[in-house]
Amino acid sequence: MRTPLRLPLVAAGLLSALSAGASTDYRVHPVPFTEVRLDGGFWGTHQEINRTVTLPYAMDQCEASNRLKNFDLAAETLRRRAAGDVHFQNKPATIFPFDDTDAYKVIEAASYMLSMHPDAALSARVDGWIARIAAAQEPDGYLYTFRTMHPDSPAQAWVGQRRWENEPKLSHELYDAGHLYEAGVAHYLATGKRTLLDVCLKNANLLWRDFGDGKLRVAPGHEIVEMGLVKLYRVTGDARWLKLAKIFLDARGPGGPAYSQQDRLVVDQTEAEGHAVRANYLYCGMADVAALTGDVRYQNAIDRIWENVVSKKLYLTGGVGALADGEAYGANYQLPNNAYNETCAAVALMMWNHRMFLSTGDARYMDVCERTAYNGFISGVSLSGNRFFYPNPLVYDGSAKNNYGCAGRAPWFGCACCPPNLMRLLASLGGYFYATKGDALYVNLYGGGEASVSLGGVAVKVDQTTDYPWRGAVRIAVNPEHPVSFTLRLRIPGWAQGRPVPSDLYRYQGGAKGDGWTVSVDGAPVRGELHLGYLSITRIWKRGDVVALNLPMPIRAVLGNPHIAATEGRVAFERGPVVYCVEDLAHGETAPEAMAVDAHARVESRFEPKMLGGVTVLDLKVAQEPSPVMAIPYFAWDNRGLAPMAVWLKREGP
Ligand code: FUB
Numbered sequence: 001m002r003t004p005l006r007l008p009l010v011a012a013g014l015l016s017a018l019s020a021g022a023s024t025d026y027r028v029h030p031v032p033f034t035e036v037r038l039d040g041g042f043w044g045t046h047q048e049i050n051r052t053v054t055l056p057y058a059m060d061q062c063e064a065s066n067r068l069k070n071f072d073l074a075a076e077t078l079r080r081r082a083a084g085d086v087h088f089q090n091k092p093a094t095i096f097p098f099d100d101t102d103a104y105k106v107i108e109a110a111s112y113m114l115s116m117h118p119d120a121a122l123s124a125r126v127d128g129w130i131a132r133i134a135a136a137q138e139p140d141g142y143l144y145t146f147r148t149m150h151p152d153s154p155a156q157a158w159v160g161q162r163r164w165e166n167e168p169k170l171s172h173e174l175y176d177a178g179h180l181y182e183a184g185v186a187h188y189l190a191t192g193k194r195t196l197l198d199v200c201l202k203n204a205n206l207l208w209r210d211f212g213d214g215k216l217r218v219a220p221g222h223e224i225v226e227m228g229l230v231k232l233y234r235v236t237g238d239a240r241w242l243k244l245a246k247i248f249l250d251a252r253g254p255g256g257p258a259y260s261q262q263d264r265l266v267v268d269q270t271e272a273e274g275h276a277v278r279a280n281y282l283y284c285g286m287a288d289v290a291a292l293t294g295d296v297r298y299q300n301a302i303d304r305i306w307e308n309v310v311s312k313k314l315y316l317t318g319g320v321g322a323l324a325d326g327e328a329y330g331a332n333y334q335l336p337n338n339a340y341n342e343t344c345a346a347v348a349l350m351m352w353n354h355r356m357f358l359s360t361g362d363a364r365y366m367d368v369c370e371r372t373a374y375n376g377f378i379s380g381v382s383l384s385g386n387r388f389f390y391p392n393p394l395v396y397d398g399s400a401k402n403n404y405g406c407a408g409r410a411p412w413f414g415c416a417c418c419p420p421n422l423m424r425l426l427a428s429l430g431g432y433f434y435a436t437k438g439d440a441l442y443v444n445l446y447g448g449g450e451a452s453v454s455l456g457g458v459a460v461k462v463d464q465t466t467d468y469p470w471r472g473a474v475r476i477a478v479n480p481e482h483p484v485s486f487t488l489r490l491r492i493p494g495w496a497q498g499r500p501v502p503s504d505l506y507r508y509q510g511g512a513k514g515d516g517w518t519v520s521v522d523g524a525p526v527r528g529e530l531h532l533g534y535l536s537i538t539r540i541w542k543r544g545d546v547v548a549l550n551l552p553m554p555i556r557a558v559l560g561n562p563h564i565a566a567t568e569g570r571v572a573f574e575r576g577p578v579v580y581c582v583e584d585l586a587h588g589e590t591a592p593e594a595m596a597v598d599a600h601a602r603v604e605s606r607f608e609p610k611m612l613g614g615v616t617v618l619d620l621k622v623a624q625e626p627s628p629v630m631a632i633p634y635f636a637w638d639n640r641g642l643a644p645m646a647v648w649l650k651r652e653g654p
């Protein structure tokens with residue numbers, strides 16, 4: 001495991017320029033993904049496919065679809081005009097002005113992979129991309145290929161006549177900047193090279209010139225620059241970047257479109273609204289700024305918005321953003337099964353929930369994060385690693401071209417935001433597993449692999465062995481360099497306590513039974529009250545100590561809140577954190593969504609090592625079918641051929 005490099009931080013008085021609150025940070029500190037190695041198992045396997053298949057595939061796609069060419073075209077315009085050819089301009093080689101971000105996201109994902117797996121060829125390929133990106137940057141730091149290559153008039157309707165003019169709507173200039181910063185910081189931390197980071201800082205200086213200290217007041221049309229600026233602040237210690245993030249938050253509303261969260265001041269917002277990716281990135285930025293400035297108004301607002309999401313706008317699969325129209329959150333309880341649920345919205349929801357956990361140390365946020373991870377997030381990529389879903393609906397008729405114009409998993413998209421977004425989160429998922437606060441170590445996610453942490457000044461290795469999510473037995477070997485006292489906090493998932501989500505939006509048939517979990521240390525049972533969803537074990541840990549967590553995984557029938565029209569008279573099934581669906585490969589007479597199942601009937605499960613990479617399947621007794629019907633994990637649908645699919649089946653009987 002590698003320790004990231006850091007720029008010398010500007011030590012003192014960083015936040016004196018900020019008006020709000022005291023200098024502070026998240027109460028809980030994530031153990032960086034660079035200290036967590038996921039071996040084999042569910043996530044280790046997915047990460048390896050991500051690194052060995054999806055990454056090179058996505059790099060080829062970005063090149064073949066002219067994402068990189070746009071940078072060359074912009075650079076050419078700069079060069080030719082500087083040489084006196086003052087009317088020279090190029091036309092974009094792609095459709096959207098945010099296509100630059102696909103390259104940035106891929107570099108970010110590649111950087112996370114390079115942190116864990118040094119690879120000279122990959123590093124050189126990334127360096128080549130960075131050189132092309134840097135060449136497209138204007139002398140004052142502006143970087144937005146669609147304008148730079150075609151400066152005399154907008155090359156595309158969204159671009160606007162002048163810089164920033166269309167930013168609150170559709171230009172995506174600051175969205176491009178945000179993804180650039182996320183990539184630049186990741187690349188610097190992974191490689192120690194400043195090549196892309198310097199591009200970021202030049203761009204951020206321009207933003208400071210134009211927006212800093214009460215100059216232009218512009219609400220970013222598509223948020224993410226706020227999170228990106230916070231990362232720049234963390235890596236450089238330059239307080240201007242944090243201040244700028246706050247300036248962009250405060251520029252929103254009142255009186256603008258709800259679609260881009262500009263109808264009210266952010267501190268007055270109460271519901272998740274508008275475009276779901278934009279919204280969730282906004283809430284991430286608010287969490288970061290709340291943590292770093294101590295300004296509780298941002299935290300209070302996202303607390304309210306989070307309650308709204310988990311109690312009224314969250315799918316059982318952990319997806320959000322019900323509506324294709326506007327790629328948006330729907331009204332309260334508007335959760336149709338033909339959901340949009342963009343993969344990017346799932347990515348952003350996980351990022352937001354992780355931040356909410358870091359603010360509070362409350363496991364319910366990691367419950368949501370885990371639900372999304374195993375279901376509506378990882379569904380976005382095929383098991384082969386080179387086919388993708390943009391929307392992640394809970395029902396499918398077997399033929400609709402609902403995947404950005406494609407029926408079934410697509411090889412790529414004209415608007416290719418989702419695949420590289422999934423890649424960057426999957427590559428850094430180890431960072432969601434553990435966290436520390438003082439002398440406490442939180443274990444949030446379960447999966448085979450090893451982590452290195454420091455507790456009470458002592459290096460501790462934590463080694464998980466488990467077949468989670470297919471089995472609930474988790475063995476955690478705790479190996480401190482020498483005996484040390486600390487508290488191990490084991491997350492007992494909400495589902496293991498009989499609560500699918502931290503609200504009344506869904507419930508298990510038969511009530512909140514779920515107290516069968518057990519924990520032991522070196523064979524001695526540990527009992528105790530859960531606090532904020534964790535079982536705490538405080539003791540002097542010594543090399544060779546073993547914690548055994550056992551989470552029984554009965555198959556649970558799930559019912560929706562009566563306010564959700566789409567789940568009325570229906571039932572879904574889950575086991576552990578995994579949500580199931582029926583996909584009818586035989587295209588039989590009864591479509592899955594018309595299949596009737598007795599929610600009280602006993603359901604059998606079995607592990608199928610050769611199916612879908614090794615999954616546990618369920619055998620459901622369906623009224624219309626003589627033999628049991630197999631249900632598979634939702635995330636794995638459309639890996640055996642395109643077929644009708646449904647998560648929510650008809651409920652027979654009471
Ligand atoms: O607008 C940029 C990205 O493209 C959004 O995040 C996605 O929803 C897609 O519209």
Ligand code: ZN
Binds near residue numbers: 343344421
């Ligand atoms: Zn997307």
